[in-house]
Amino acid sequence: MHIESLVAAVDVFGTSVSADVLVVFAVLVAAVALFVSEAVSPDVTAIGVVVVLVALEPFTNVSAADGLSGFSNPATVTIIAMYVLSAGVQRTGIVRRLGVEVAHLTRGDENRLLAAIVGLTGPIAGIVNNTPVVAVFIPMVTDLANEAGVSPSKLLIPLSYASMLAGTLTLFGTATNLVASELSADLLGRSFGVFELTPVGIVVFLVGGVYLLTVGKWLLPARVPPGSRTERYEVQPYLARVLVTSRSPLVGNFAQVVAEDARRDLGIDVVDVVRGDQHFVAADSDRQLEARDILTVRGNPPSIQRFVEYAALRQLPRAAVTDAELDHPERSTLVELVVPANSPLEGETVESARLRERYDAIVLAVRRAGGELVRDGIGATELRGGDALLLQTTAEAADFLAETDDFVVTNEVFDEVMARVRETGVSRATVVAVGILLSVVAVAALGVLPIAIAALAGVVAMVVTDVISPNEAYDAVNWNVIFLLAGIVPLGIALRETGGAALVADAVVGATAGLPILAVLALFYLLTGLFANVITPVASVVLFLPIAVSTAESVGADPFSFVLGVTFAASTAFVTPVGYQTNLMVYGPGGYTFTDYVRVGGPLQLLLAVVTSVAIAFWWGL
Structure with missing residues (x-):
């Protein structure tokens, strides 16, 4: 006898809700609570969700094969491959070269510098993973801001936001796009083409860019004074x-x-x-x-x-x-770095992290995520994601710090980088890496090979041509994101299979009765964006996309348009520093507070809710 028959259905708001749905909702609520509280890391929460869903298979309808399907999902494979391809391109120095050349043209002018940051970050981050792009640009932006007498705080949030806006330009732009494409294929039998998002993505990027150059510039605070x-x-x-x-x-x-x-x-x-x-x-x-x-x-x-x-x-x-007395690259050097999300050092104090013993490093100051400066009693300071540290160490230890996953190093001696880039010229590895990446895009766009296979072929080509070594390829993958993705996919399956998604969709339809379809689409954009700011973009797509499809079908709208609305919304988590990795990377170096993201990102998110919904309606219809 099926276990469900042993449990009576529960009447909720006049709707009969089965035990299956209640169990899945309970798992969902627990997962969201853990995502928000960060009692454990998001990837661990996601894997725990898999275990619970499979253990409760009679209620959740998630078999062991379904529970592990996230690991074999084409989106997961493609994301792994794209991490490697992005790392191969980034290691050639082409991103740094572009940054140096543009920086040379914009020195001393705040408006040109801000425009260059937005304009250059976009095209690069549209194809290459934006996390290393932002990591490379942070020191350049900071040094150029100091030369222009501008607070770095005026430029670092625009850097992060521009990279996020650029993620909407292509299918490769973010992991979120790839996940949404595979879910769309499962739900509607229609995945995204490589450039299918591009028409609306261009509108989103241009509107967001204009906002950052005008309103955003006015709203941004000058938290960190310019200087050394x-x-x-x-x-x-x-x-x-x-x-x-x-x-x-x-x-x-x-x-x-x-x-x-x-x-x-x-x-x-x-x-x-x-x-x-x-x-x-x-x-x-x-x-x-x-x-x-x-x-x-x-x-x-x-x-x-x-x-x-x-x-x-x-x-x-x-x-x-001054910096001149402390920074001697051939012997010792000043290093500025950020504690990334899910760093193994989160929760450790500076003293217990043993930075002195491990890296021959003396921590001179800590800028807490939130803007507080700590210069006394540093040893007792507990490290959190987004904290920025200024330390002095040996040149050898600085190189080691750049390779570790414990921190993201965000400073370089700008003039030395510029000179080195101009002396070396364009290397063979640069030409090969860029050629491989463009070939992957072309093969996938023309439909010659499935995108996952094309991306894997690109990885093989980069390893065979010595652009990147096998060990470097493994190190390039953000495994926290991969496990988060693979673990959260089965929750979407459970919502669909038990009727939970349809139930929520019915509630949404009832609550929005009488509203135009365009307003319902904008509402889904706002809801998805809100959740993306607190439970990660990938998780928000997995949760909201099945509900959006069911809602669209109930109101007689085009489900694909609602899929696109959710996809674009999940890529624009502007309102919190934890919504996206690049927001957290600039949190400490910019000296920002939590409310800075709300003040600058909130209006942008509302603006794009309208602009994106209208653009989708114009391009794809409702």
Whole structure:
């Protein structure tokens, strides 16, 4: 006997709801609660959903094969391949080259710089994964803002938003588009062509770009003052240079030991040692201190004063500590980095993360996600996604930091990057990588091969031609997104198979009775966008797309138009810093607060709800 028959249907608002639907709704509510609270990471929540749905198969109608279908879904395979293809192109330096050339033309003019950011990010992020694009552009945008005397806060949210708007230009633009295409194929027997989104995507990008250049520019705050990194993090009062006198007990002691003792006993960091024209990192050195050595120390002023008195040192009051004193790329360097979402270091303190031991790094300041600057008591600061750290480390450790998944490094010495790019010219790898990517797009667009197979062929070509190594290819994939996608797909299956999607659609139809179809489409845009801001774009597409299709069928509208409305909405999660990875990447470096995203992104989301709905109605009909 089917278990459902043992449980009576429940009457909800006059509608008989089966036990199957109630169970699926319970799983859905629990999943949404976990997504919003982030009690566990979204990918772990998604995998947990799979386990629960399959375990409750008599209620959910999700078999083991259905539960694992997300891993074999063509969208999942295509997204994996596109991560690798994007990494191959990005590693050739072509994105940096384009950024440097445009930056050279826009130096000193805020309006031209803002227009270049929006105009350049769009075409690139329309095909290449936008996360590495934004990571490459953050240091360039910040340095150019400082040269122009403009707050970086005026430019970094536009950088993130432009990359998100560009995701609507092609099927490859975002993982969300690929997922929606496969769901559309399952529900309607019609997937998206490579450039099927492009006509409306161009309208969305242009309207969004004009908004960012006008209204958005006026709404954006100047949270971070322009200036060098030490000025932006306001660390000068916590840095001092002290002279080792001939009578100091530190003479003859190893620099590394002195640094450890000063941190343990006084809570200050000995950052580096200058001896004549020599310069070395104290914590990484086995040299003995000598009289006339100059130490750079970091700590609160009273602690620095105690250190000076205890060790018979002499503070040099006129020796301001700037980037120039701390940044010596051949020996030591200043590094600015961001804690990404789902970093293994989230929840750790700076002290427990052991950054000093792991990366030979001294953290000079932390800009919390939300704008707060921490320059004292740094060790006890708990790391959160979006936090930006300014640290000094060795040149070798800086290279290692750029490769780790713990952080996203967001600074480079701009002038050196520009010089290096212009000296190297266009490499063979650049031509090969771009050629492979364009070939994949062409083959998929012409229907020669399915998009997943074309993308996998591109991956093979990049590995065979040594554009990217197998290990680099595996490292390029954001596995958190892959597991999130593979885990959330079965929830959409459960909603369809149990009638949950149809039930919600009936409720929507009843609530919107008498409204024009265009208004119903705009409502779905707003609802999807709202959820995308809190439970990730991919999850919102999986949940809302079946409901949108059922609603369209109930009101006599074209279901494909509603599929497109949900797809575009999920790619425009502007209102929170956690709605999209690039929003979180600029959160700390821009010194933004949560309300900055609401103030700038809210009107944009409402504007695009109208513009996108009208554009869909014009191009595809209702």
